[in-house]
Amino acid sequence: MQLDLTPYISLITTSGVLNTFLCLYVFFKKREFPEARLLVWWTALQSVYIFAFAFELASDTLEEIKRWGVVEYIGIAFTPVVGLLLIMRYIDWNISRRTARAMFIIPAITFLLVATNESHHLFYKDVYLRSDTPTPMADIVIGDWYIVHGAYTFGCLFAGAILLLRQWFKTKKTFRIQLLTLLCGQSLPMIGAFLYLIGATPYGADPVPFILSITSALYIWAILSTRLLMIVPIAKENIFESMREGVIVLDRSGRLIDYNKAASRMIPALRRSLLGKRLVDIWENLTGLPHYGLKRPGADETVQELQWESGGVLSIYQAKLSIVRGRGGDVIGDLLMLVDVTEQKRLEEQLRHMAYYDGLTGIYNRTQFIIRAKEQLELSALRERPTSVILFDIDNFKAFNDSYGHETGDDVLRHAAAVCQRELKPDMLFARYGGEEFVVALHGELPESADLIAERLRIALSGNTLDTPAHGSLTVTASFGVASSMDSAASLETLLREADAALYEAKRGGRNRVCRYQGRLAAT
Known part of the structure; x- marks a missing residue:
């Protein structure tokens, strides 16, 4: 009995449509994505792989299957490397352009060998139609370079997953949903590819295109709901922590929810154990001042000068309290920024003294x-x-x-x-x-x-x-x-x-x- 592949092809096509939609969305919103070029290439390559696989399933002859197999490898060979580069940018891990280019050498060789396999059989020793399937499906005998390609692909996927896992405890809870989405997008295709290689899938079919329908939906949901990749959160955290200005983040009720290293240097008594407490209740213990004196502004920002002594040294800060608004314009919290103006005030006093x-x-x-x-x-x-x-x-x-x-x-x-x-x-x-x-x-x-x-x-x-x-x-x-x-x-x-x-x-x-x-x- 002829196996009806229409539902499977439809599912794969849906996956391709989702990837293509994601690709076009990023392309037209590229100003909002720090790494739009990588993301466009990544989704485009996945789309090529998915649609080519759908056409392969719909093929009736071995020649057609081989032809679409070559097209598939445009995506299969290059997608893991682009995905790894995207994760590196997400976690703000910079590599040189030379290194990035070198990462594409093996994928380029892979595609070249797949396209010319009939003349050397280094990638596939043989490609033949299976006799145990009710519809034309191909099977392969792997060649030497197939092993190299497989190891390299798994290496890229595994490295990406490890890099993301290492960031889990360094990442604030706000961004862990994004991190989890990226982990799923990296690990699920890797598991699917592994099952395919060990022959654990029905009729020996490649499950990765099916899985990509799930990961594509996840990415679209994450982009629309958590602004995934529109602001690189790990890089943002690094910027937040490296700022010279002290930054204290408060929720709408004035509770302390975050602060950066500069703030902890300015206020040594700041501790993570104080998170969740109202700043107005702990301010005197932190600085010796009865109250930081800044009330939520009528406009979006108020500025005041504060000074307190720490370690026997008097420091002067310009304190700016800014309203933080959500996407709908509603107030979701406050941002207290402390700028150390001690040296500036000292110089101003010197100039004033010189004038008098x-x-x-x-x-x-x-x-x-x-x-x-x-x-x-x-x-x-x-x-x-x-x-x-x-x-x-x-x-x-x-x-x-x-x-x-x-x-x-x-x-x-x-x-x-x-x-x-x-x-x-x-x-x-x-x-x-x-x-x-x-x-x-x-x-x-x-x-x-x-x-x-x-x-x-x-x-x-x-x-x-x-x-x-x-x-x-x-x-x-x-x-x-x-x-x-x-x-x-x-x-x-x-x-x-x-x-x-x-x-x-x-x-x-x-x-x-x-x-x-x-x-x-x-x-x-």
Whole structure:
């Protein structure tokens, strides 16, 4: 009785259609697939194999069967290698182009030997029609290269399965469905091919095309439901773990569900045992802060600056809380990203300090003095209070530089600033005016008080020697000029000019003294 192969051919054809659909889907969606080229070739080669096998089953003569057998090997020879390369990309295992090309040498030889088998019989020693089947079906006597091809094919399938199994415990649960799908796609054809080789299939028929109908359906389901291969998850995990920014993933209820290595470095107390707990409940134990202060934003992101101490070192982080949305636009969780800005903030503080303070002495610079002194002068005029300016510079400063060197000269300036700073109140504006010249602005002090303060500074300077390792104790003195004003129309420039004239008079009068400007100069 003639065996009706129509249901089997229909099933195989369905498998081919599914593979072709998968191939075309990937081709037209290639921008969404990181390895679209490999995936297109893989599915296309499988489709060639499946359809050729269907035509082989429908053949009536041995010549037809042989002809379609050659076409089958376009898929049979190359598919395992392309599949292995695809798995390598999936797990982010990079190989050189030369190695990848070398992997196709044996498949190319296999196809060439199958196509020319009649002239050498290296692949099949014989191909003949079976007498025990009710419909024309071929059987083979294997040749030497068939063994090489079989071993290589199994090696590729087995290597792919092993690579995927090794990733199982490294892969997060979210991606294990994808991994399982790939494992089925790799192992089921391998089992089918093994059963075929040992003669355990009905009528010695190749079961792999039938199995591919199952794996094709699995792949289509996985692509549509889990976005299989649209984002390479193992590679994504590697990127996630190698990010310099700390990333903490929260579910919709604020529970901790994942974090990367950078986050664990920033927050050493983070442990896998804390997964599933609400971040707001464990934040204080993790960082010492009562709350990270970021609430789910009205927009998709809020930014805040956080700082905490770890190992005795204060670190500053820019914390960004972003909403994570599902494909339908619904909120499915939050992403807390921590960017270490400690160094950046330190540099910003240095720049800010340089904008306000003198780099050598640490007191206000000339620019800041002028800005703040003008503000004080305006306030004094409104309240009808006096403003005084004390201008002084180090006596014989050039001699310090010439005799002892510029390093000692810098020490003299630092010494003068430190001594005077101890004598001044915090609300007295004190700055380095330029070179060896210093200035003090006194808001609300009567002229007599300004004179006393200047004298106190002069005495403090001359009475505190500068001890140097190379030159012993050095006496530092300064000459002072004082100017005061009760006039609301008086300008800072006028006061400075008058104080400078008084300073010049103090130097001309013998140095290490205080002179006041009162329309005429008065020495104290």
